Amino acid sequence: MKKLGVSLLATLLIIQLASVTVAKAQSAKPSAPAVVSDALVLRPPGFAGTVLGTTAFVVSLPVTLGFHKTHEAEKLLVKKPFRYTFERLFGKM
Secondary structure: OOHHHHHHHHHHHHHHHHHHHHHHHHOOOOHHHHHHHHHHHHHHHHHHHHHHHHHHHHHHHHHHHHHHHHHHHHHHHHHHHHHHHHOOOOOOO
């Protein structure tokens, strides 16, 4: 029984240390090349995806209204591309 308790405690300690490491890695400031490549390579297709997704949402609106799935279509076609393009911090992939 004592070995089980020690094993459980060691496992919990490892998980805690791993979560702290992941949190620090996520809060680190992005490098300059990451910011530049994000601005020049990833944002323009993100903007195009936002425009195309909004267009697809408007075109599919009569169908989604009929099936009461407007919110799901809006989330997938409009909100996700918009957040990826305009709300995400530069350099965060």
